[in-house]
Every structure is written in structure tokens, then in C-alpha cells.
Amino acid sequence: MSAPTPTSEQYESLIAAALAAKEGSYAPYSKFRVGAALLTVDGQIIKGANIENASYGAGICAERTALVKAVSEGSNKFLAIAVSSDVPTPSISPCGICRQFIREFCALDTPIVMVSSVYQAGEYTASKEGDTTVTMTLGELLPMSFGPGELELERRP
Ligand code: THU
Numbered sequence: 001m002s003a004p005t006p007t008s009e010q011y012e013s014l015i016a017a018a019l020a021a022k023e024g025s026y027a028p029y030s031k032f033r034v035g036a037a038l039l040t041v042d043g044q045i046i047k048g049a050n051i052e053n054a055s056y057g058a059g060i061c062a063e064r065t066a067l068v069k070a071v072s073e074g075s076n077k078f079l080a081i082a083v084s085s086d087v088p089t090p091s092i093s094p095c096g097i098c099r100q101f102i103r104e105f106c107a108l109d110t111p112i113v114m115v116s117s118v119y120q121a122g123e124y125t126a127s128k129e130g131d132t133t134v135t136m137t138l139g140e141l142l143p144m145s146f147g148p149g150e151l152e153l154e155r156r157p
Helices: 008-024 062-072 096-105 148-152
Strands: 034-040 045-049 078-085 111-115 133-137
Touching: 008 034, 008 045, 008 062, 008 078, 008 111, 034 062, 045 062, 062 078, 062 096
Parallel strands: 078 111
Antiparallel strands: 034 045, 034 078, 111 133
16 A cells, blocks of 8 residues: 655655754764655654764664664654755665665655755655655665565465
């Protein structure tokens, strides 16, 4: 079943939150700030930022920070996700691990909005490629994915 499509006001709030979320980034090693925001089914917006570590591999991306915050506080159904960085092209998309993490909690038709650092309020367009946003579904970003349903398949060892 498809989730309801967010309104343009919800997209604007979600994008603003993803841009604001970068302020919470702790990225002294890469100096690459990322902010993410999730729109929950009940209309809440939950932010996350990347948090790095002196043991580099122990860092966590913005998208997973947001998901871990949301799920651990009781929200695990989402209508859309926005991701921002300080890169002016809308080209920074969730990494492979984050795509899989998102897959656990989102339908394959969930829109993921990649946001330019120079996005101005009101620029969101529902079309897939705008000047300052690119919107793709989770299924487009992670084709032929492995999700919770696959664990229900009959096995014949
Ligand atoms: N990063 C994210 O937070 N999300 C992504 O989707 C891509 C990468 C972070 C991880 C690391 O802190 C920095 O960006 C550079 O890789």
C-alpha cells in the first residue's frame, strides 16, 4: 500500500529541517556536514546530523542519526526524507548503509529529497529534478533490495 503524498508545505518544512540539521553535525575529521530530516506519518519532523569519531569507522551518518532518534522515540513510519550538505548541487544522496537502514522503515515509494546547500524557501518542485532539489524514491536508490519481507520467504535447505 502506498503512503500518502506529503503536501508542498510539508516538503518545505522537511527541507528547512534538513538544512537546519547540519548545525548539529560533528564532523571535525571530514569537515563534510550532512543534515537529514524525516517526516513521520503523524506529521512530525525529526532531524539528524552526521556524528564522527576519532576512530573513523565508528562515525554515523545524518540519515541513521535521524532514524535512530525517531525509532527509539516511538516513530517508525515515514512519509518522506530530506538530505542536505554544504554542496551547492543537489547531488548528495544517502550512502549504501543508510539506504539499507532506510529500507527497514520506509516503503519503496518513499520520496527521498536531495537538497542543495543554496536552496531557497519555496523552490521545492514535485518534478524529479529541480535546480536545487532532486527527488528519487527509495526503490530507485536501492533496486532489488533485501528487506524484512525476504526473511518471510519459504526456505528449502
Ligand atoms: N555522510 C552522511 O552523513 N550521509 C551520507 O549520506 C553520506 C555521508 C557523512 C559521513 C561522514 O561523516 C561524512 O559525511 C563524510 O563521509
